[in-house]
Amino acid sequence: DQQVKQNSPSLSVQEGRISILNCDYTNSMFDYFLWYKKYPAEGPTFLISISSIKDKNEDGRFTVFLNKSAKHLSLHIVPSQPGDSAVYFCAATQVGVSYGKLTFGQGTILTVHP
Amino acid sequence: KAGVTQTPRYLIKTRGQQVTLSCSPISGHRSVSWYQQTPGQGLQFLFEYFSETQRNKGNFPGRFSGRQFSNSRSEMNVSTLELGDSALYLCASSMNRDSGANVLTFGAGSRLTVL
Numbered sequence: 001d002q003q004v005k006q007n008s009p010s011l012s013v014q015e016g017r018i019s020i021l022n023c024d025y026t027n028s029m030f031d032y033f034l035w036y037k038k039y040p041a042e043g044p045t046f047l048i049s050i051s052s053i054k055d056k057n058e059d060g061r062f063t064v065f066l067n068k069s070a071k072h073l074s075l076h077i078v079p080s081q082p083g084d085s086a087v088y089f090c091a092a093t094q095v096g097v098s099y100g101k102l103t104f105g106q107g108t109i110l111t112v113h114p
Numbered sequence: 115k116a117g118v119t120q121t122p123r124y125l126i127k128t129r130g131q132q133v134t135l136s137c138s139p140i141s142g143h144r145s146v147s148w149y150q151q152t153p154g155q156g157l158q159f160l161f162e163y164f165s166e167t168q169r170n171k172g173n174f175p176g177r178f179s180g181r182q183f184s185n186s187r188s189e190m191n192v193s194t195l196e197l198g199d200s201a202l203y204l205c206a207s208s209m210n211r212d213s214g215a216n217v218l219t220f221g222a223g224s225r226l227t228v229l
Contacts, residue, residue, distance in 0.1 A: 032215040043118070043204050043220030044157075051215070089157065095215045099169040100147030100162025100208065102218060107156065 003027045004092050006105035014113055019077040021108050023090035026071065030092035034102065035064060035075045038087045047088075048075070051095075080112045116141065118221035120205050126227045132193040135224045139186050139207030146188040147218060148180060151202040160203075163188055192226075200228045 005024045013019045031052040036044035050057040050064045057064050063076045091102040119138040139146050148160040159172040163182035180190040206218035
């Protein structure tokens with residue numbers, strides 16, 4: 001049972017444009033969501049997170065939106081840069097319950113073309 | 115501030131052998147988690163340790179075990195290796211604040227190949 005899903009295995013965008021990565025979850029107990037970026041031969045790097053009490057969180061070029069009723073979150077990158085090319089994972093957890101456990105999606109490969 | 119350090123970075127074993135992987139968390143981080151990443155299953159949670167105690171465990175067989183030392187360093191062990199154990203094993207640490215979410219910081223991983 002895949003509780004966190006990223007239905008797009010890959011996404012290709014032009015430099016300077018917006019990248020939108022999507023993620024759906026099924027477990028309504030999740031109350032904290034995170035996005036990680038991963039380059040080959042490196043571990044995932046934390047990007048941005050959002051609590052279920054919010055519907056939007058911004059950090060520079062990165063914005064995460066949460067739609068609890070639809071159990072959907074998205075990551076917007078504006079403007080996209082070639083250095084953003086990587087695998088992006090969304091993850092979800094239950095604060096105070098799931099010690100150390102993040103449930104990850106399968107990842108989306110983002111390619112930003114110059 | 116040094117990041118999460120995992121050793122060895124690469125190793126090759128044969129079926130039936132056992133392997134021990136090591137993880138040094140960020141200084142001050144007392145929670146250490148382990149994950150397995152494979153192309154088919156993605157990132158899967160193995161277990162989490164805090165103050166030398168396992169607090170959470172994923173759905174992996176008993177061949178997968180771990181421990182944490184008093185200095186928060188952690189090791190994981192896989193016994194009787196199978197071909198399907200070939201994967202990238204990732205360690206992550208966090209501050210484990212009492213309230214709020216704890217963001218995990220990952221190491222670069224240990225790439226295990228089982229022949």
